[in-house]
Amino acid sequence: MTRFLFRRLYFAIFSMFAATIIVFCMSRLIGDPLLLYAQAGGYGMPPEQKEYLRAYLGLDKPLIVQYFVWIWNALQGDLGKSLLDRTPVSTMIWEKLPATAYLALTAWLFAILTGVPLGIISSIKRGGITDYLARGFALFGQALPTFWIAIVAILIFAVQLGWLPAFGMGESTDTFWEKTKHFILPTITLGWGGSATYTRLTRSAMLEIMDSEFVKLARAKGVSTNSVIWKHAFRNALIPPITYSALFLAGFITGATVVELVFSWPGIGRLAIQAVTNNDFALLTGTVLFFSAAYLFFTFLADVSYGFADPRIRYD
Amino acid sequence: MNIFKTINIFKFWNAFRKWPIIPVFILAVLIFTGVFSNQLAPNSPTSQNLKLRNSPPSWMDGGAEGRFLGGDHVGRDVFSRIIHGARISLTVVAISLASGVLVGSTLGLVAGYAGGLVDELIMRLVDVWLALPFVLLALIAAIVLGPSVQTVMLLLALFTWASFVRYVRAEVLSLKTRDYVNLAKVAGASTTRIIVKHIFPNVVNTIIVVATLRVGQLILTEATLSFIGAGIPAPTPAWGLMVSEEKEYLSSSWWGSFFPGLAIFLVVMSLNFLGDWLRDKLDPRLRQL
Secondary structure: OHHHHHHHHHHHHHHHHHHHHHHHHHHHHOOOHHHHOOOOOOOOOOHHHHHHHHHHOOOOOOHHHHHHHHHHHHHOOOOOEOOOOOOEHHHHHHHHHHHHHHHHHHHHHHHHHHHHHHHHHHHHOOOOHHHHHHHHHHHHHHHOOHHHHHHHHHHHHHHHOOOOOOOOOOOOOOOHHHHHHHHHHHHHHHHHHHHHHHHHHHHHHHHHHHOOHHHHHHHHHOOOHHHHHHHHHHHHHOHHHHHHHHHHHHHHHHHOHHHHHHOOOOOHHHHHHHHHHHOOHHHHHHHHHHHHHHHHHHHHHHHHHHHHHOOOOOOO | OHHHHHHHHHHHHHHHHHOOHHHHHHHHHHHHHHHOHHHHOOOOOOOOOHHHOOOOOOOOOOOOOOOOOOEOOOOOEHHHHHHHHHHHHHHHHHHHHHHHHHHHHHHHHHHHHHOHHHHHHHHHHHHHHHHOOHHHHHHHHHHHHOOOHHHHHHHHHHHHHHHHHHHHHHHHHHHOOOHHHHHHHHOOOOHHHHHHHHHHHHHHHHHHHHHHHHHHHHHHHHHHHHHHOOOOOOOOOOHHHHHHHHHHHOOOOOHHHHHHHHHHHHHHHHHHHHHHHHHHHHOHHHOOO
8 A cells, every 4th residue: 555655656746747847848839938028129128138138037048957947946836926027926826726726625515515416316216307307417517618607607697687796706805695605606617517427427336336246135135225225335336436536626626717717716727827818937837837736636635545445446 | 099109109218218319310410510511501600790780580579580590799690600610610529539549549559558668658648648737738839839720629639639548558458468369479460460450459449439428528628728719710610719709798699609509518418428328338348437
């Protein structure tokens, strides 16, 4: 088990290293970062001054040196400064982190609390009307584009009915209920797809276990249906949803970008899109790095939880 | 008499449950409109008509003649744009999926069969690739390469290859220890021959199932890219772009944004249905996909 964990940890670190290289190369592909300070053609800036600026920003050194300087600083928590207003990137990400984290968490809870029960109900009442309803819910969640759900939800609940706010997180002075209202639409929009996947995962796991030998034996012994479902099948059927949970959380953190964009949610995804439109490479590399690190961290957690939840798997 | 009628209905119902009739019908319509979009569309998808700006569908009150699904914010025919959008979606998805399948399956076959260092390298590459935030990479790529249909195809191919490596590799790992593969080795078959003749035919089912299940995601991703502005550039009639362009006018003229979204939904749902059905038929072990 320890060997397995170390191996996974080493994978995670290796992947992170490779991700930094890809991110760094991509950020330099956008264009010469110096052009952000001085437009091409040198309007209002003599060449000497331009060279001085280049040296000051460290852009005159070879790319490989720039990369290692960047990594060394990043390891110390310094992701550079935003090119627009010289705010440290780490501060900007830190400020936006709660918004993204809260949204990802509520969407995650929504997905689990709707997906798992629906999966169980639909597997128990297989072929019945509840099964069809649950599968229909899953079907819609997997086939509807997130951005479309978002704008249709805004149209219905914010514009037509006026029940819920259409954008933002609200003010810090808002009451708890006011704040909650801001969360409802983004949470459901983001969580629906995940909920659908949970439903399908739980349903197929339940069906498989209800068909297994030990459940048949329990039934043959005369164990009551309730007991078979909750004691024998349910506990084993939870393994796939549990092991996928960390991956889902990672998916919600990195996948929130579109939802943040439509609902003007002040999170990291929107920050990254602003960075792209402003050609702010320090901010962009910082956010992309953050997303990759978050994803790798949660994949690692998923592997670990897999080992704990199901001792039958082999650690190789 | 009554009993016979009920039986007929049951037969009908069972046929619907057994065969994916509705999804196949929707996909057939999609392919047909995609291929013959020039002949089928009643109007030009790009010609503007400012008099018909945001005009309601012809079947609604005040609807303009010949605008079956209404007009968009510059008076283009939404219905014709959806029909032409089918062609765009089909082309983009077909080409990107084909390249993704080709690259992914080849790497999966190589990784699974070769094992050792090669396997390790390929699989780590897949891990890293899946860890990168795809939407942001797409935005960067759209800036570097400029938004175009080709960029979108490239991006979608890059988005899709990794999952094929995983599934094909897993399949090959179990296949290569089978007796018949060992026998082929003993008989002196070359590695290429074993891979092409003995292993590849057995992973085709997996590839088909995974591909069908991925198409829906590809269409959704293409639409998402177009929606955030990293996809197909205006004025090309792509569904995701249409939803995005018309979202400002949602409260007054909802049809411009609603119907392209509905088209995406119907196609993706049909593909998911078909994928599930194929998986149950061809490769039930992939149940958890």
